Structures are given as C-alpha cells and as structure tokens.
Amino acid sequence: MTAAASPGRDVVLETDRLLLRPWRVAEAVVQRELWTERDPRVPPHRRIDAEGHPTVAELEDYIRANPPSSSLGLLAAERKADGEVIGYCGLIDGRGSHGEPELAFELLQRVWRQGYATEASSAVLDWARSSGYERLWSTVWDWNTASLRVLAKIGFTETERQEKDPVRGTTLFLTKRF
Template structure:
C-alpha cells in the first residue's frame, strides 16, 4: 500500500443511482454470470474453463473468506431495484509502479450504455482520493472500446505503455492523478 494511504475495513459508497458495497455470498451467481459474458478474447484464466469453473460454490467460498481480490472490488447495486449489476473497485497490481492500485470495473451486459460504469468509477475515484492515493492506474484491452470510453470520461489518460499478447490483443496502460 502506498505511503499515507488509509485502509478502510468495510467500504460502502453511494451515488445518485448506485450503492457500492461488499459482496454477499448470495450474490455469487451474479459474479459467475459476469464470467460467462466475457469476450472470448479475454485470457482463459478470466473465463469459465472447460470444467465449468469457477462454479457458483467456488465463488461463494471466495466471498465468504473475503479473498484479497474480492475485498476491494465492491458489488454495484442499483438503489431503485436492489439488484447487483457488477463490480467496481481497486485491485493491487504487480504491473504498475509503487504499489499503486488499479481501477477495475465490470458490469452485466444488460445494463451497458446506461452510465453505471462511469458513475461507479467516479465514486471509487473519490474514495481513493479521500484514502490518500495520489494516482490510480487502469489497464484495458485495446479492443474494449466501451471501457476505454468510460476511462476517458473519468479523465484517465493513455501512457503509451502497452503489453502485446499474440492471442488476446494489446493491453493499454492508463493513469489518473488524483
């Protein structure tokens, strides 16, 4: 964790339309649905494998044990309907310098193009800023035009750094000063 950053044990963020909060075990099926919707160009370790893994039970266990990858990826719940539509939060990354976190978000396809990703990401940026972070990163596949658009709206800029994968495409590195 970067110097001067204050960790928060349980984060709940609120926007006009959304509540961002820790995942509940009963919402594992939503996470699994996200896995099933992923573009086939996404690397295999982030998609459902040939044996159908991760299963809902495996995802339930990861939520129950609050594994580090899930503890700062908050469930995005629509306040009007109470349904969870994806996640948004911060992840630790070995790819970026100085222990700075990455912004990560993913929403169910049925709610795309409604501004939820931008709204949730803005709330996470405010949380990161108030927690003492000075800069955030985000990596995005070059072919993921929708996510690149969200990052541009919240003023992330492309750094020129990229990782080229022969099968999956080019991963772009973006950053934002807070």
C-alpha cells in the same frame, strides 16, 4: 457521492443510482454470470473453463475469504431503485506501479450503455483520493472501446506502456493523477 469506511467496517459508497458495497455470498451467481459473459478474447484464466470452473460454490468461497479493505477491493454495484447487483467496481493491487492501485470495473451486459460504469468509477475515484492515493492505474484491452470511453470520461490518460499479445490484442496502461 458519500463514502463510509474505517478499520473493521465495511466500505459503502453511494451515488445517485448505486450503492457500492462488499459482496454478499448469495451474490456469487452474479459473479458467475459476469464470468460467462466475458469476451472470448479475455485470457482463459478469467473465463469459465471446460470443467465449469469457477463454480458458484467456488465464487461463494472467494467472497467469504476476500472482504474489501478500507482502501482496496472490488465492491458489488447495487442499483438503489431495485436492489439488483449489476456488476462491480473498485480498486485492486494491479499491474501499475507499486503502491498505486488499479481501477477495475465490470457490469452485466444487460445494463451496458446506461452510465453505470462511469458513475461507479467516479465514486471509486473519490474513495481512492480520500484514502490518500495520488495516482491510479487501469489496464484495458485495446479492443474494449466502451471501457476506454469510460476511462476517458473520468480523466484517465494512456501511457506509453503496453503489453502486446498476438492472440488477445494489446493491453493498454492508463493512469490518473489526483
């Protein structure tokens, strides 16, 4: 994996099969597709609502307003072989401890079970380590066994912390120390 990031420059991570890079406005349609594919147990604020929001135009505006920094952000995962954006992976200011970001990833269903999530997440771990982070978090629903497998492969372990929701299941908090 190679990485390039400096103040005022875009973050680009490269693996054997992927480029992880800032989103382009035209790729809002991919983000919208991710929203439409989400499991119905995902909280409503993370799914398309009854009025059809977020729209592609709203997602375009979001991309314009939220470029990744040199050490935080959700990067588009582009397959090098065909240039198709298949999802995202990156670091967010999540629900872990202050100053310790959360690893997040989501891929289009048509590319599941091909190792892309593990590959992208490994590159983001290297990015996090080189950015000076000592620990990362990840939160995942207990029913999301595929994501739990990815996190186990890259060295995350469960903590005692959980958030139980009688409708959606239990959110597990995992961590990885460098």
